Amino acid sequence: MAAARRAAAADPRAGFRRPAAESGPAVPQGLLRAARKSGQLNLSGRSLSEVPQHVWRINLDTPEEAHQNLSFGAADRWWEQTDLTKLILASNKLQCLSEDVRLLPALTVLDVHDNQLTSLPSALGELENLQKLDVSHNKLRSIPEELMQLPHLKSLLLHHNELSYLPDGFGQLVNLEELDLSNNHLAEIPTSFALLINLVRLNLASNQLKSLPADISAMKSLRQLDCTKNYLETVPSKLATMASLEQLYLRKNKLRSLPEFPSCKLLKELHAGENQIEILNAENLKHLNSLSVLELRDNKIKSVPDEITLLQKLERLDLANNDISRLPYTLGNLPQLKFLALEGNPLRTIRRDLLQKGTQELLKYLRSKIQDDVTSPNDEPPVTAMTLPSESRINMHAITSLKLLEYSEKQAAVIPDEMFNAVRSNPVATVNFSKNQLNEIPPRIVELKDSVCDVNLGFNKISSVSVELCLLHKLTHLDIRNNFLTSLPEEMEALTRLQIINLSFNRFKVFPSVLYRLLALETVLLSNNQVGSIDPLQLQRMDKLGTLDLQNNDLLQVPPELGNCETLRTLLLEGNPFRTPRAAILAKGTAAVLEYLRSRIPA
Template sequence: MVLCFGTRGGNMSRLRGLAERDPRAGFRAERGDCGASVPQGLLKAARKSGQLNLSGRNLSEVPQCVWRINVDIPEEANQNLSFSATERWWEQTDLTKLIISNNKLQSLTDDLRLLPALTVLDIHDNQLISLPSAIRELENLQKLNVSHNKLKILPEEITNLRNLKGLYLQHNELTSIPEGFEQLFNLEDLDLSNNCLTTVPASFSSLSSLVRLNLSSNQLKNLPAEISGMKRLKHLDCNSNLLESIPSELAGMESLELLYLRRNKLRFLPEFPSCKLLKELHLGENQIEMLGAEHLKHLNSILVLDLRDNKLKSVPDEITLLQSLERLDLSNNDISSLPYSLGKLHLKFLALEGNPMRTIRREIINKGTQEVLKYLRSKIKDDGPSQSDSVIETAMTLPSESRVNVHAIITLKILDYSDKQTTLIPDEVFDAVKSNIVTSINFSKNQLCEIPKRIIELKEMVSDVNLGFNKLSLISLELCMLQKLSFLDLRNNFLNSLPEEMESLIRLQTINLSFNRFKILPEVLYRISTLETILISNNQVGSVNPEKLKIMENLVTLDLQNNDLLQIPPELGNCVNLRTLLLDGNPFRVPRAAILMKGTAAILEYLRDRIPT
């Protein structure tokens, strides 16, 4: 009887209710079967706080004492029959938060229903292949994290969790979404990234409370037009899919603020007439060929526009409509000139690396955003471009009558023999230089398997070499002898190493190694102290040396996107000179996407805070 007088908050009725559903439940002594994996002190604390964290305890199954924590008499009650006021176990708090992540669980039992008060269940980073049907009884659940498991299907019972606000299913093996998913009408955050989904149900439009939806790294070829029904959606991530187009209805999502469409197969830029709040639009690594006024005129609030690694040939004057724009990434396109009006924008970051830029000298681009904008502003004329400007534009675009663009050699100091699909550079190309000064070489978009040996003839003058989009598997020593080389583009080749002799390139400031086959950051790069920009995205890089990077005092841009980095060393946070650090598209788990979105300074600060003391 003493138990009845001491109860509060209906715990007794709760215990009776569980007893009716589970013949093992009731005022039974808690079995001492938890062992060292779950200390009694931890269970005791959980009864007071309502929270139990069993993360990283090497568990292959959840001990019974965890499921029955609010059902059985605690072990310590049998050892101490005279309870003090602070030891009244019957006044225990229902377990509301259970974390059993980073273990070796392959399944959960239906005993899960013995914890009906749970509001948070975190079981990420296990080996679960399914969820029990009893999950339907966790009607109070608000957050469920089952990410980084091996789920192939979701039980239909999950649609019974009507109070769910956050559902995290990323990094599983899901191929479909169960019927009735739209019944989760309180859902605000849904992460389905890194699965095997090929379609998104049209019924998703009923998820009217959804604020954040992550569908990245699946196999989606299209999005349903009904997705526009998510009137509260602010963040939509569709990176790394197979999307060839975007439904026009997407333009009607008035609350949309962040839209990620990187690494798809888009050929055209969508228009966004109703997306007045859109702040970030990420379209990098697609096949977009044109940027027109119609694409820009509605982006009044845009802060970030990412168009890197596309096929753009020009930027329209209407870019000045984007008065709020702070970050513009145009790197790795086919842009040869920029409108001078771009200088009117108040950009904080402008990326132009990897373009055959001809109207702006390479040394100006290498000095950074503000110098480029200053240069463009200085060229603005009230009465339009001068005659000399027109001559330069014509010289760049008029095809030469000969096979070699002599105009470019004389006027722009460029030896251009690009996009010929040739396996070797003819001697007449080098002969055409004669006594002229050439500072840039562009042999990109050919079929070169080796670097032309005659390139050494230009070693005293060349500062800019573009050998991108060829079939190079090694770098010859001739290239290492270009003493004035400051910009080197080797993207889209078959390279997996760089020669140690590159250390002699004592003026090299920018190197582009994207889309090759590197598995590590080449050691020789750490020894080129003049390097300011290293672009090595879309390789297989598995590690970097933060101590050596820290010594590179001039390095301000490091692009490591889409590699195989399983972890980011905290010591990288000490590289305080970095202004742009790009890490998206790697399989590491921390820093999380929310940190990456905040930019380089936030990433470095996060990493520094985790350096062991």
Template sequence: MSRLQGVARRDPRAGFRAERTDGNTSIPQGLLKAARKSGQLNLSGRNLSEVPQCVWRINVDVPEEANQNLSFSAADRWWEQTDLTKLVLSNNHLRSLSDDLRLLPALTVLDIHDNQLTSLPAAISELENLQKLNVSHNKLKMLPEEITNLRNLKGLYVQHNELMCLPEGFEQLSSLEDLDLSNNRLAAVPGSFSSLPSLMRLNLSSNQLQSLPAEISRMKKLKHLDCNSNVLETIPPELASMESLELLYLRRNKLRFLPEFPSCKLLKELHVGENQIEMLAAEHLKHLSSILVLDLRDNKLKSVPDEIALLQSLERLDLSNNDISSLPCSLGNLHLKFLALEGNPLRTIRREIINKGTQEVLKYLRSKIKDDGPRQSDCVPETTAMTLPSESRVNVHAIVTLKLLDFSDKQTALIPDEVFNAVKNNVITSVNFSKNQLHEIPKRIVELKEMVSDVNLSFNKLSFVSLELCMLQKLTFLDLRNNFLNSLPEEMKSLVRLQSINLSFNRFKVLPEVLYHIPTLSTILISNNQVGALDPQQMKMMENLTTLDLQNNDLLQVPPELGNCVSLRTLLLDGNPFRVPRAAVLAKGTAAVLEYLRDRIPT
């Protein structure tokens, strides 16, 4: 009985009450009984117009079965109940919440999305343990100042409301990691709000923002910034100093100039489509060494610079609906999976080639490099007095200008020594030996260990990874897709800068153990293998992992604990034989899948 007395001291209204309170009839007693054991209560979609008192007082009042002279087994000792930590009230008709909310001080999760709330009670400040608050899809015009007292709050979701401003002191939410303010009526973001020290994901899309505060650069941990569908005309230059930024969405604004990103070395996706950008210059590209997706569609671009070939990691490039009349041949040296060109007045490439898709366009551009010789600035030079005869097969221009050692698509089983000899004293950051017949990684690749950051060995016949590759100290991007690999060596743990690895179309039956021990990894692509298992506990420790592609494998089940991998922004699971989550859940996207899995973690 000491537990009840302790609660009674916190709440003078607590005590034994035999009568039924209004609203009890709408909540099954079995559900309340289960909630006292698990600490979780889900009342989603029950057509509630108000929250019954029995919910607020679930840890205060004596349960009804205690008044029925029953003998209790060890499993039914109601006085040993668990404090409620998770309360889901979503998809109801709630117009307000009672101050009795304070009777649930142990709550860590409060989900009240999709209701008709116009305000939140001041008593919310007493939920000192709250870590996740979802009030999206309501009718909130403001947030109470008391919300700034929630110092343990990590996730705040207020999208699809009617907010016009944020409360003073918002920056006091020092633990906040994920903040969604999209689809509101915000016209400005206060500079002080930009001082949130732990924020990693910020969604400001579909508001009425005309500018961003320069102080936004203080968000040293911010990885994901979404400002789509606003009325931004410029971006503060300070944004370029955000070293941790990985995903930047600026679509559907009024930008006329593309910002430069000299410090954003980790930027993987840049979406600036549907603006009014007129120029793409070398300065815009030279710092985007990690970029995977570049969306420039529906702008006013007239040309693409030769330096586009510097983006050796680029996989998706959208140039559709611009004013581009020609493309640089150097574009053919990229390893693009997707290139969109429709809606441009292109005159140098026949429409029939464009209609055949990305790979045919790239192949055509590469052929022009070879055919046109020195007439184009990005073509391979002929043998001259300054070029050794043995180097005539090596793209020396790529070595000198692009810092790229390219000997791809030669269908050779060995990389000749002349290729490595051609490097001489030049700095090489990228190696492309794809589309050959290599059975092992060239041993001389170790000569580049102190400078190369990007290695492409895809479309070969590799059945193992040699230790020479594990010695590349600066390796950041590794492409090993379309080989015969079924394991990776433990020595790959020494690749302390590796961010992205592509293992698609190999023969892996499990996710390689060594990947769990490379903390810098942010992207793992391992689709089209035979992976039947993965370890969600180890994966949860991979705090930088944002993209995991497991499509077309042999997963018979998806472990619910995978839902705890909250850093994931892209999780692809299609084409596996598991039954749950069903396709309808997968179609809702990564966030919905992770939430679905979390809700099924055994308690």
């Protein structure tokens, strides 16, 4: 208690007077007694609007029981008990913290996350023993300069606040190892960040950054850098010299290219999806000997260099929704590759049904084609449902021989009747009306109900699914991504053969309930919507569901019971605002996530 006494030296009676009666909720005496013994006090989730004064004075004032009983056993000698080192005030209704926090100078951990704080007391700067400060999920607009005086601070969590600037003195926190500034309003980073040479994890996601200071490369200990969801158009070339960097997140920015990484020998994960990257060069890849995850989905990449086969430790490669028309067959020789996503590309040489068979079958196919990878430049590529319209004219040959009805990328508001008239009695298996300006599903599609099994209506302006679509009883694949859908009709329950549905980039706020009743579904792609919850018990009934993509939605929590969905082989949850499972667990893959969720199910 010596430290606490020194903090109150100005008041010689502090340790002996009884505290005056105070307003607000009282803290149970049992908790205070236990805290005097353990040095830890947890007051989270108690609806506190203010911190009772006797909490700040816990190591100064005579305990209540001392006024009632003057005989103490060895275990009750309060004057010999421990200074408070850990105080948890999370998930209350606190709007401010008292300057009296200085009366707890022995604190090493202070957790006040999930409150309503708009400012912090300058007295925090006097807590010279503080090692971890969590003030996330509040309403802070600024940080007191005094906070920069904490010499032993190792973890500072400021995410989910309203910060628009940071003090220039941030570089004084030289022992900082973890700094989370995500989900604020920051438009720039102080150059003094370069002095944070012991920083291991830096999270800048979901801010308003247009650039990063080149001096950030001086952070020689940095292993994880997250810049997701900003406005970055370029990345400093010096970033590529950060030899300790293991995880780099650049998703959801405005990047047109990737930097070269000559010194990032330890980089294991590179996430750069949802940018505007057009070219993937050999120079971007050839030094990344340790890379195990490369995520480049939703860009504009047109080709993949042969040098990608140098990434011998690559386990996950996500190239979905790009403009890739051809893959190097040698990709099949990557020995560790377990997950390969290619959907949404205009691939010429790989049939869509092969894409749906999974990574191992796809790699097997690529390996089988290595010897045949010599084609004439005049060879006409086969027409598939993913073939770009510029490469294929609509003709009777496509309808009669390929069973394909294709009218895409025409910017058409309606599909001409001539298209349906041309089908006549020919059975059409595949329909591709993607990348137009359709406001509704063409009613005449019902004329194809006895033969069509694959329908692509992606990249239109469709706001509802018509009854006519629900009559396509042989439908197995439905792609309706990038539209304006907010719900699905109950009539879709009639699509009993539906195996794959792509609803990404729509406007769903809830998981469509009818999907729970489509028991043949194997793949549900619902990324980039606004889904706030899922029903794990109903998902368990979908006993053929192998892939569930819920990335970039509004899930505030992941129900532990989801871990019981034993058929899931691919579960994608990144980009949601939930706190658990943490990113480190998500990065380990689906099996690890499901195991974690099962461990959280109440006994």
